[in-house]
Amino acid sequence: MSAVDQLVLSGVTVDFDGFKAVDGVDLTMTQGVLNFLIGPNGAGKTTLVDAVTGLVDGTGTATFRGADLLTMKSHKIVRHGVGRTFQTATVFEELSVLQNLDIAGGVHRKAWRLALPRRGVPDYVASALDTIGLTHLADTPAGYLAHGQKQWLEIGMLLVQDASVMLLDEPVAGMSAEERDATGDLLRRVGADRTIVVIEHDMDFVRNYADHVTVMHAGKVLAEGTVTEVQADPRVQEVYLGHAAAVATQEELAVVGLAVEDEEEAS
Numbered sequence: 349m350s351a352v353d354q355l356v357l358s359g360v361t362v363d364f365d366g367f368k369a370v371d372g373v374d375l376t377m378t379q380g381v382l383n384f385l386i387g388p389n390g391a392g393k394t395t396l397v398d399a400v401t402g403l404v405d406g407t408g409t410a411t412f413r414g415a416d417l418l419t420m421k422s423h424k425i426v427r428h429g430v431g432r433t434f435q436t437a438t439v440f441e442e443l444s445v446l447q448n449l450d451i452a453g454g455v456h457r458k459a460w461r462l463a464l465p466r467r468g469v470p471d472y473v474a475s476a477l478d479t480i481g482l483t484h485l486a487d488t489p490a491g492y493l494a495h496g497q498k499q500w501l502e503i504g505m506l507l508v509q510d511a512s513v514m515l516l517d518e519p520v521a522g523m524s525a526e527e528r529d530a531t532g533d534l535l536r537r538v539g540a541d542r543t544i545v546v547i548e549h550d551m552d553f554v555r556n557y558a559d560h561v562t563v564m565h566a567g568k569v570l571a572e573g574t575v576t577e578v579q580a581d582p583r584v585q586e587v588y589l590g591h592a593a594a595v596a597t598q599e600e601l602a603v604v605g606l607a608v609e610d611e612e613e614a615s
């Protein structure tokens with residue numbers, strides 16, 4: 349049996365002209381565990397993922413399978429098995445589902461082979477189509493897909509890239525309840541043999557699917573543990589309470605047990 353993979357961040361810092369959007373983050377994310385990254389707006393969650401995937405410069409180390417991702421260019425990071433999605437789906441709308449997957453899979457093919465006509469659907473693409481539940485829509489232009497289906501296609505694109513680490517930025521934003529459940533089930537399926545990190549504000553989703561939660565605030569890790577553990581942490585409650593004065597929703601407050609509408613109604 350092969351060893352369990354881990355993505356290990358140590359002292360990761362991103363400095364934008366003196367402003368530390370990410371400030372000395374130490375974090376270990378383990379294969380087979382659904383890791384969630386939460387925290388108020390501006391906490392540094394996306395910037396942390398940007399650093400790990402080579403989109404912004406960071407200091408410290410982010411080690412995966414013996415390599416420090418912070419020293420690598422973004423295309424090398426993809427080849428090293430680390431993939432991500434963005435808050436807004438980035439599929440090619442005019443190309444079919446199958447073509448999107450085929451292009452994403454090209455990351456591991458030599459350039460001259462990309463130009464060759466492909467015969468049939470390669471097994472790994474068929475398998476990804478099946479996993480994301482879009483086999484019946486393989487020839488449909490991605491632009492015609494429902495919102496949730498586009499997000500699943502993006503996850504499929506990471507599957508065909510053979511991403512062993514998947515960093516997903518708010519994958520269920522704007523989804524229906526059914527789509528959110530289907531996404532959670534999909535993440536459980538693909539997460540067993542991968543390292544998954546989900547940035548999420550949807551606290552119902554976090555409660556239902558998170559195995560391990562890291563709370564970020566002002567660029568730092570404020571707390572980590574199970575949902576129950578972080579909910580019980582007074583520092584987490586304080587951050588969300590302070591944030592409540594500005595923009596926190598009842599949903600966000602609920603994660604730390606601060607959705608008070610029931611008590612108010614009762615009194």
Ligand SMILES: Nc1ncnc2c1ncn2[C@@H]1O[C@H](COP(=O)(O)OP(=O)(O)OP(=O)(O)O)[C@@H](O)[C@H]1O
Nearest residue numbers: 364367368369387388389390391392393394395396
């Ligand atoms: N390129 C940049 N230059 C300067 N500041 C930036 C840059 N990108 C992000 N920031 C700032 O860094 C901080 C962290 O932003 P980030 O988007 O990482 O937070 P977040 O936790 O992902 O928030 P959200 O939940 O709203 O997506 C914010 O104050 C943001 O304004």
